Amino acid sequence: MTTITPDPVLTAAAVARLASVWKSVATAEEVGPVISCVEADTLAAVFLAVGDKDSAKAWISEHSANDPGCEGHDEGHDEEPLMSTTTVVHALTCTACGSNGVQPAVREWANCTNCNHGMSLSEAMTCGCDGYDCVPRPAAPYAPEPGEEYTYPLSDYARATARALGAGWDTESSYLGAWGLIFTTDVRVSLRLYVDGEGSTGDPMIQDRHTGDEYLVPAERLPEGAPRTKDEMHEWGKALALFVLSLGL
Structure with missing residues (x-):
């Protein structure tokens, strides 16, 4: 498998271009209500990455106010990001290689940054959240078969x-x-x-x-x-x- 090393200069330019194209308030009003919570948070993270806090808040606001399935987002303070990208990474695990380097893509899809494997977001979920507010799922009850836990009396x-x-x-x-x-x-x-x-x-x-x-x-x-x-x-x-x-x- 060929490993592609991202160019930091090109990556920064691409992020800046993406933020510039999607910062429109009219676009936020039209698209915000129909995107998923993960997508809204991901766009907000892009805006925060280029220092555009106003656009980040606008997208979260339009999404939260108009998406009936949204349970709310933490809009944070000026010194804090709207979301934690760390919890997104650690809330998802690749079904192919087991890496935590999984990033949500479009709609309910996710891609592994380690092996490039694609999977549905629900398949990658390892917690009880939507990938932005990680809350571990309750562990399954421990119920070993007789003699499985302790072999000898x-x-x-x-x-x-x-x-x-x-x-x-x-x-x-x-x-x-x-x-x-x-x-x-x-x-x-x-x-x-x-x-x-x-x-x-x-x-x-x-x-x-x-x-x-x-x-x-x-x-x-x-x-x-x-x-x-x-x-x-x-x-x-x-x-x-x-x-x-x-x-x-």
Whole structure:
């Protein structure tokens, strides 16, 4: 694909020419009511780019006052633009290359400045606005299938820990594997592995069942992310076993 680098001098001249041709108040009165909100804001941005605030306000005014589908535009102050071109760019995403460099064209069409792909404006939309006042769409509810978010119950973590500790250690599972016991076969050490349901982060905890003492397992001593394979669970078991041994019980 051939990449075309815009000439800044020619671009500035073209913008100035466009503003000069479209600055007519009569044209604004005739065309303003029938163009889309995105088109009105884009024209306003062209006028602002050449310092013509009056024409920008005139186009927005004619469009807003006469388009029954328009919900209004922020006309701003003399020191501020009528629109934010940044929100336009970031409200749209190319359906071909995924770039945010998408600009509205005519009517309900948009073009990608990165790969030159054309698409309808609705296809490119990644927010809940019309491309000029970006409001993110509510995220779809997170509803993973059973076993998709967490592959193993907590009792499996306890079992992996006992295996890593070696001979003389055993485990028992609670109902549904909600927590697990880790203990020596002579019951000299008896620990409960569970998750702190009252804490702010839901950290793994180990409780000495003889004394009632509780120990938070630091996140930095654990593998990153919940295990999804036997090998990953083995690494978790080794990390938890090292923490148990560090307690000196």
